[in-house]
Amino acid sequence: MKKIFSILIFLLMLSGSGCKEFLDVNTDPNNPLEVKEALLLSSSELAISRNLMSGNAAWICQNFMQMSALNQPNPQIGTYRLLHTDVDGDWSSVYSDELINLKIVIDKAEKNGNSYYAAIGKILTAFTLGTATDLWGDIPYSQALNGTGNLLPVYDKQEDIYNDIQSLLDDGIADIAKTSVKAPGGDDYFYQGDMAQWQKVAYTLKARYAMHLTKAPGHTAAAQADLALQFLTSGMISNDDDLKMLYPGAADQANGWWANFNPVSTSCMSSYFVDSLVARNDPRLPIIVKPAEDTGLYTGRVIGTDAGVLTTYSSPTDLYGGIGATNDILTYSEALFLKAEATLIKSGFAAAEPIYQDGIVAHMSKLGVAEADINAYLATRGTLTADNALQRIMEEKNVANFLNIEIFTDWRRTGFPALTKVPGALSDIPRRLIYPQIEMIRNPQPQQTALITDRVWWDKE
């Protein structure tokens, strides 16, 4: 009995001292608690290209703008059927893939004196915010990205977001001027750390977001055009300046547009876009559009009609929709069309005409269109008049920005290219995205009642 008791005491003592060590195994062997800015930047840049600029929301906009068509019966995205849950992933990616990681890059870089990383972080934050606010209007930013510190961030007014965008870009430009302890290299997929390029991006974006407010309450087209022209003097100056993501084209490293147009999606080109290129004898037609597999013809699908045979419709060429295609995010051609539009506002169609032509030439030469073909096209499309100037500038910008989410903003601002409601439409042509269900449930805010046809702040009638 005594023996048992002593064994018991011994075991108790043993367990008491051993427990602490035995239980001290909660250090994560899989995920680090600290990483450098470079590892976050590479991930954020890919997320911007892959999720924001070729993800679901970008694809939805192509359907709204009748660039792409879904070979499915009505109702579907082409006839404006959009559920709140459809955009859950897009919203989540903006905040949890892009903005939070860019915020950490900026914070770390400012602490470590890596001002180039801070600059890129701010410019890309401005770009991401701009893209998101153009899709949803009011969005959280000033109270956002604080984790459990604020679980219910209220939404900022779009006007405030626009101010944030401009100051983020200004701060980014200021950071470029500072010396940086470390400079980005291969982790900066876009420019490999070439900060002069980033400066051009910052100014071009400043111009873009100035022009977005041409009809915004409290802003005048002339004042915005003045600002844009001023910013563009430091903006992009050649096709080499384009902000773009290259994809190696391996099976697990595919361009997002390839995934959007792969057979499971049943996506193809819409008749509206294909027919407009055909009607204008645009030499870019075979460079942008692939003939239908079955017929060899350039045929787009008429949105709203019954589903047809997928292989009788055209799809994008490998240059745009291939697995190894390059994804254009912000281009020199856009800078030129912004300048053309601003010049039109300030100085009239005649002054805008040469800049407009430069925009066409820049895009066509990037695609390798022969000079003779460019000139022939300019002969029919190169002349602006007081009546057609804005329409032509926006139509050509639409082609140059093929698959870019920006065309949805431009259409809302200018009404061009002119679109009509598709057959079987569930509503008028959408003027925004609705808010995601994931936010409506987890962070209820008054703005979330917005309908797909409601206008964002700058989209004044």
Add this chain to the structure above:
Amino acid sequence: MTRINTQFRIGLLSIIAAMMLVTQFVFAQVPIKGKVTDEAGVSLPGVNVVVLNTTNGTVTNVDGEYELSVSDKSATLVFSFIGFTTQKVLIDNRAVVDVTMTPDIKALEEVVVTALGVEHEKRELTYSTQMVKGEEILKAKEPSFLNSLTGKVSGVQITSSSGTPGASARIVVRGATSIYGDNQALMVVDGVPVNSGESGLTTEGYAGSSRSIDIDPATIENVNVLKGAAATALYGSAGARGVVMITTKGGGRDKKPVVTLSSGYSWETGLFPQRQTKYGQGIDGVYYDGEVNKTSSSWGPRMDTLMIGGKHATKYNPYSFFRTGTTANNTISVSGGGANSSYFISYSNFDQKGITSTSGFKRNSFFTKYTTKVSSKLQSIFQLTYTNSDQNRVPEGFNGPMFVLYGQPVSWNPDPYLNPDGSQRLYRYSRNNPQWVQHNSYNDLKVNRFIPIATFNYTPISWLTITERFGGDLSFERNNLFEAPSGNLGTFGRIINQNTTVQQFNNDLIFNATKESNNFTYNMILGFNAFSNYYQTLNETGSGLGVDGLHNISSASSIKATEYHATRRKVGAYVQANIGYKRVLALSLTGRYDGSSVLAKNNTYYPYGSAALSFIFSELLPMSITNTMNFAKVRVSAATVGNENVDPYSINTSYAANNSNNPIGGIAFPFRDQAGFQISKTIGNPTLRNERLNEVEIGIETKFFQSRVGLEASYFHRKSIDGLIPGVGISPSTGFTGTTVNSASIENKGLELLLNANPVKSGKFSWDVTLSYTHIRNKILAIYPGLNQLDRFVVGQPYNIFYGTRYQRNESGSIMIGANGLPLAAATPGVIGNANPKWFAGLTNNLRYGRLTLNIFFDMRMGGDIQNDVDSYGLFYGTAKATENRGQIVIKGTSVTDNQPNTVAVDARTHYQTITAIQESVIQDGTYIKLRSASLGYELKPEWLTKILLKSASITLSGRNLFIYSPHFTGADPEVSSLGTANSAQNIYQFSTPTSRSVMCTLKLTF
């Protein structure tokens, strides 16, 4: 049975031959026979008859008769039978020795195994448990013992997933208590917790497998389900969700070897959802041939008027894709023992070929248990379970073959599946041909699993037993997934090799002391527990397969690898005191102090405990009552159990590599020679503490008419507080999509009834009935401050509701119809269904007439909504049964234009397609009655048997899922949660492999 493979048969024959030789040597000379009856003169079959101090013995046949040979007519025969006093009878030179057995009052008290493997008399228990015997489990003929418990245990809900062989099953005891965490009961084998979770690569539409399937049902002596917190408090935190205690079979002292051979073969046919077969492929009544004109729609012309090439069109059965599945199940076991040791050895081979041609599940199980009395004070038990299984699965979900088959038009001839150029031939775009998938993809899960357990019972003094029990659970899983490049899907093919290792160890040291004084019995248990679980997964994914026919990752153009490790450890000290008074009152107090590695450092340790009292009031009742009600007990208990239902490393916010576990838009880093990380989407919570489950239970147990009728009832009220929600969804605007919190609260209230009756017991005929009934109401009381909803969980609503778009309704509930005649969707989503059944029940009937036995088992579920996604697509594509009615229809409802009943007719197709956007339209009441199993068995006549040295032989014909009545559900099997065992996947009927109806024949021989 004819297909038992030859090797197996040869091996078996040699074992039998060896056994025969042994018996030949041992026996000789004088025959003895006799009959064994009870006091009423009723013959007793199955009584053990052994010659004292030898291994020579037999059992009585169905008429209570025995026959054996002895060498010495002065020897003593020992007659033993459960529930009767063992008798020693001198042969005394007689040739016929008849014996009347007397009941052993004490032995009649059922002994059950409770927490930590401690045995208690059932009458003294202060809480509710329910035991299911091994033979009852075997009758269900399920590959996993878990499925065999369906409907049998009150308070326990078991849900199967897909019909894929070896697919997972979910077991929830007394309702779910955790929002995102594990809700499944702890599985324990002979006192040692073992891993029973879902495993296998389940990405992109493959059903997983529950590791409970590694336990061979033939090795199970019984399963005891500990339901309430009071019963499981000793198990510690892992037992808070209920405990399924498996007691394995053992040998017997002084028992000569008994060889049991069981061989079963079954045939399975799929249970398919209803569909229309009147209309062929096409749109707006126009025929599409599927070759030149493809569409996924069956809105084509009527099949009976459709002419193709001048001939009437042929109807093809889309379900012709499936075959009749088969299962062969062969088991051999040997058990026996000598004076100081006993043994049980079992091997079984299970081979199921699924109803899709490449799916299957094979299992080889080996089990051995060896018990030795090392000395008069020390007993040791060594046991080992080894299971080797191989599960082959076909893809499921939206890109899998079932999706294509369920939507296949009846006008489409599925053969051949390839075009002359070798490409896939299919009626539609953008999916793979189902037959092509079978030939060009596989997902194979091979598991090697070992469960070694060593137990030492040391009894230094008569009133004290010290038990040291060490158990391991080691499993090694190899997953190989192959998908050939597909032009239809635009994929380049991939190979995934994933190896998972789980090493789990558990040690218990238990001091168990019992003392009796005049009117009191004291029992004290003191114990220490240490538990460790290490989990490792290594994954390599190869994409872009360039070499045809090479199923090796070297064929890939890109290879990405990931590794994951996790360690979880726990320690616990526990104490239990049981005090009994005059076998009338029993009080039980338990306390446990646990430490867990996964909680915040300053919250590592937490205490909990229970108190329970039982009162056998029948002891105090007058004879006039106890003549009818011979036993009556009330019991009441209260318990609180702590629990750390959260993954390791949840306290920190770390950075996660964007590898193939966390890719960006399908792209896994390294990308363009750069690594990529992002902050984890789940914020760590550095203050995590244990959650808690509080439960009060009252129960009554009664027996009537000399225990011919028994009724047990329990009412429980349990509430989880401080509930851990791993990955609780937070607004992505915070920069994160989730965190782990300690704030959920869920309430479960329920009533459990168990009725046993033996209405007839006369001579050759007996009839036993068991009815179990469960009624549980649950409610989510809290999720997170400021948060009222998480997906399917809404505060104030039951656990797992359906939430989505609903019809717009007026105040009186009438559906509002638009001016176009179509129903309108409400502006906001809402609760559209409740997955929880109102109640469920099981009814078992065991009938015996002489050598014939009949077992019939029905189970029923009342309510429990199902989201029928198959119908949702069927309505859209025109394949659902409802779409048989086409043309103009007027939808019942109220018109928004004038608030009068709607009169505007609409095209049926437009209506069906419109309502698929209203999720409410495919929520269906899942009420069902199932004839889950029935079996008819016959014991062969022993006169034939002795000639071939058989002790007994039986043949059983059985069937499973023989009849299903589900009045509101248009799918095939309302019991299925197609997407597996996850909380959020429950009651969703989707494109998984159909479950099946089976017919089985089993032959069992005992030598």
